[in-house]
Amino acid sequence: MTVCMPTVGEQLRAAREQQKLTGHQVADATKIKTDHIRALEDSDWRAFTAPVYIRGFIRSYAACLKLDVARVMQELTVELAQTKDFADHPSLTGSRKGPLDLIMLQLSRVKWQIVFPVIIVIAVALGLGYGIRAWKTQQKKDPLQGLGSGLHQPARSAAKNTLPVPTNAPPARR
Numbered sequence: 058m059t060v061c062m063p064t065v066g067e068q069l070r071a072a073r074e075q076q077k078l079t080g081h082q083v084a085d086a087t088k089i090k091t092d093h094i095r096a097l098e099d100s101d102w103r104a105f106t107a108p109v110y111i112r113g114f115i116r117s118y119a120a121c122l123k124l125d126v127a128r129v130m131q132e133l134t135v136e137l138a139q140t141k142d143f144a145d146h147p148s149l150t151g152s153r154k155g156p157l158d159l160i161m162l163q164l165s166r167v168k169w170q171i172v173f174p175v176i177i178v179i180a181v182a183l184g185l186g187y188g189i190r191a192w193k194t195q196q197k198k199d200p201l202q203g204l205g206s207g208l209h210q211p212a213r214s215a216a217k218n219t220l221p222v223p224t225n226a227p228p229a230r231r
Contacts, residue, residue: 065115065133066100072122073098087117094118100136108137 063071073083080098084091096104097114105111112133119129 062132064100065129065136066098068124068129068132069115069118069122070098072124076122078122083118083121087114087121089114089117102137102140102142111137 073080080091080094083089084094087094089097093104093114096102097111097118102108102111105114112130115133116126116130119126
């Protein structure tokens, strides 16, 4: 003769009925929708998209009924392990982790309220330093350094029948 243990949902329903509470009263106390209360009591786990919701709702429901939450959660783990959909913990990302995930994890741990102003101060200081250096370098340059003599000097291979380019130089003596 095998004794069938009641499911977690059946235990919740029995405890609720023993305390003479309605599904609506439990829903108001736990802020769980009445549809979910019914699904929990029927052990209809397909009504939930992930086991995290089932575990959270069961924990809240059991605490509301003043049941032994730890025992109920252990029984729920055993019960969910027997289902096809919720036997394993689902992957949150659906993919393997790469180097970018590690970098993003490290960046998420940074206290940006402190780091961001420091970065701004460093950037402003570097910009000012570079600007002052460029200004001083420009001040030291001779503005006429890159200019030539101002006289046109024709290329040696130029044809003899070309006209000279006018310049400010005095005319050449022949």
